[in-house]
Amino acid sequence: MYTSITAGYSALAYDSMSFDARNRSATMSARLLSLLFLLTMTLMASYAGGAETGLSVRDGWIREAPPTVSGLAGYLVIENDSAEPRELIAAESAAFESIEMHRSTFEDGIARMSPQSSIPIPADGRVALEPGGYHLMMLAPVEQLRAGDQVRVLLTFDGGERLPAMLRIRRAAGDEMQHHHHQ
Numbered sequence: 001m002y003t004s005i006t007a008g009y010s011a012l013a014y015d016s017m018s019f020d021a022r023n024r025s026a027t028m029s030a031r032l033l034s035l036l037f038l039l040t041m042t043l044m045a046s047y048a049g050g051a052e053t054g055l056s057v058r059d060g061w062i063r064e065a066p067p068t069v070s071g072l073a074g075y076l077v078i079e080n081d082s083a084e085p086r087e088l089i090a091a092e093s094a095a096f097e098s099i100e101m102h103r104s105t106f107e108d109g110i111a112r113m114s115p116q117s118s119i120p121i122p123a124d125g126r127v128a129l130e131p132g133g134y135h136l137m138m139l140a141p142v143e144q145l146r147a148g149d150q151v152r153v154l155l156t157f158d159g160g161e162r163l164p165a166m167l168r169i170r171r172a173a174g175d176e177m178q179h180h181h182h183q
């Protein structure tokens with residue numbers, strides 16, 4: 001029943017296929033082509049991103065924490081091979097509800113962390129997000145992450161460029177002090 005109706009319909013449609021319809025399908029393939037082109041360019045841009053903007057990321061990892069901890073600390077190194085100082089202004093990941101940028105300080109025997117609106121990357125230099133300093137505060141993991149898991153994080157910089165980074169979950173050596181998210 002369904003098949004015959006469909007067959008009838010498509011025969012009809014074929015019969016009455018006007019120049020317009022054919023033109024539409026030509027437009028469709030043109031659209032598909034331009035979409036592919038765009039996709040290719042986007043991929044190329046993200047690969048070339050490092051070369052063009054001078055920014056690159058490496059050594060990404062996330063400190064494994066018990067499931068009761070709602071904020072995990074993420075670390076990575078961002079290199080800036082350009083003559084302009086740059087800033088990391090945002091980070092996001094499908095694996096977390098949100099990601100903040102924090103800086104840990106240790107003053108007068110008290111460890112604190114404070115939210116940062118950006119993290120500076122000096123010209124022709126690098127910034128290391130590492131324990132005791134800047135870090136990504138990765139909040140509310142969508143599912144529990146275990147050592148060995150990999151998380152994709154998208155970093156946004158002040159010029160609007162975005163760079164993906166892979167961060168692997170691992171235990172920190174000598175992890176006697178857990179990085180709890182502040183209350």
Ligand SMILES: [Cu+2]
Nearest residue numbers: 102113135137
């Ligand atoms: Cu923090």
